[in-house]
Amino acid sequence: MKLAVVGYLMVAATVVVFLTLSPTSRRLGRHLHGGRRLGHKHAPFDPLVGKMERRMEEERSGGSTDENHHPMSSSSTTSWDNSTVDLSSDDTKEEEGEEEYFKDIKGKLRLNITMRLLTMFPLIDKDPKDGFISLKELEIWNVERAVERLNYKTLKEMRRRDEDGDGSLSLFECLHQFSLKNLESNDMTPGQVGWWKEQFNNADVDGNGFLDLHELNDFLNPKDSENEEIQVWLLREKIRYMDDDRDGKLNFVEFHDHAYDIYKNHAEYEYHKKDIPKPEQKFAELDLNFDKFLTAEELLPILHQLYPGEITYATYYAKFLIHEVDGDKDGKLTINEMLNHEEIFYSKVFEEEFDNSDDDDDEYYDYDDYDDDDDFRDEF
Template sequence: MAKVVVYTLIATAFVILIVLSPLGPSKQHGQDHGSGRNRRLGYKFPVATFDPLMAELEILAQNHGIGDPIKYPLHLENHSFPDEFADAYEYFSEGKLNITLRLIVLFPLLDNSNDGVVSFKELEVWIAQRALQGLNYRTEKELALLDKDEDGIISFREYLSQFSNEDLEKNGQGHGEAGWWKEQLENADADQNGSLSFDELKDFLHPEDSGNEKVQKWLLREKMKRMDYDGDGKLDFAEFLAHAYGIYKNYVEFETAGAAVPTAEEKFAELDVNKDRFLAVEELKPMLPYLHPGELFSSKHYTSYLIHQADDNKDGSLSLDEMLNHENIFYSTVYDENIEDYDEDFHDEL
């Protein structure tokens, strides 16, 4: 494909991101393409890209030095791009992404049961797969950046190269100090061999999506520090009510579409396994997905949002017609969040 065609395609793709994102005209017209969900839940909601094609275009553009394609969609003509972009050309017409065509192509991939509708579970699995691909991509990118000896693993020294030997010996536990980072690395190092494999690095970079119990407990302890007014390492009922219950309540209401939610007293009593009227880290563990939702956990909520918006006959599934009737939501919602900004927000919050 000629370069001029490729340039046109890429510029068109990311102009469309502007038009469909909350920064574009649709937001100015008062339409809510996902931001209302974020405001309601009180958290910057991490979501996967619904369409793998758009995710690939964004990744390829970033890999070729364009920077943020959403902010700089027209600064593409001075770059060379690989032929992979040509695969997307058929989905663009007269300077616009053919969303209808994309959904028609994607629908049978979502409808695994071939029953003519996309169920909640089918859509959730699809979105979770997109989220996992995103986590793997970012981990691969970090591994390639840090793995100086190209042995496929990250040693603690490779990751902590900004610290001197003296810093490491001091083992400072303050936020961002050498000991603070070292503790995270050791928690993620499941086999305790002093280095991080791909999966261990993914747990370290994305602890909110990790199944490693040590990583989860560390993350909870960090969260509890901001809730534990008296510094006793536990939450009493007042601290739980002030910092944790409201977040939990908002999520459960969103999950259950207004069904009865346990009161703060009921939820506290359920979590307080030893009945000492305090919540230790271990007892607060069931709250972690609500206190710090990861992308995999959030797949369920993103699925609920899409079905709530597009399920016209309220049968809990989506037909192709329903998806086409509400086609913009499957694209505009994914640009509420920027992947790298989300990672930065997470580390800043800790």
């Protein structure tokens, strides 16, 4: 019976992916006025969709994430930063219960998204449980989904790379694309050994020469890391692409020409446009030692605007949903508002910023050499 259910759900997974990538869902969000294009692929709003995508990914990989071949087996639970990857339930918990969310329409399986939203609403509406979903509740839900996806990807890499099965990765296991001899190189060119070694050492908080699951998560997902050494490393990389005179820091002209628009574009998700400081004001605010230059350390307060990661985008996605679905503009969602816009919750990409002003914005350019952590993982 279990095998039959798993087979059914694998077919259903294909349906879910089709749904989230369908032309209808791709169109959602494109009608907004005056906002800059963002085009970020966020974690699925529905955890069932996320689970189905993981099943498909593991099926395509031919079982490369098989839990039985790793010391973190199906009986274990791994936690970090108050987030949990429960391996005992990821692919088996409530499998039979999941079947009820799919309906057969003329011989084709379809996810019953109305039933899914009715199921999820009380799970999101928790603080307070008042029959409405606030922005805060929606942000918490979306961040949980983003962390879930980050954790899964990190665990997958740990299983794939951990050749000796000790639950941690050595430098050689991480940088398998280089020979042992090449690992002695200190070439700091991006993508070369020295560049990767610096990031490995930043992530290796305890300095034991190995990355545990938490450290590997920081290594693979630097934009979402709370490790300040990694954050500074990211900002140095950002400066390197903006630093016209190659002095390792930003003067006002470099900040104005290369960094400010990136900051402003993402800050508009968090603040009303009138509350965002002008370039001169922001530069002066960041220039803590008043030397008229900005170092990587001084850019830390705007890290998440310059380098938004999965978690930052999860909060942006929550604001996007409120803006699109909140019909009476009271700042919260009812179940009826969600059901009246149910397809938007299954869109894979939100592509435009909601407009906080009547002015049209200029084209958005991002000087980001690693604009997507998936690219970072592909290099890895």
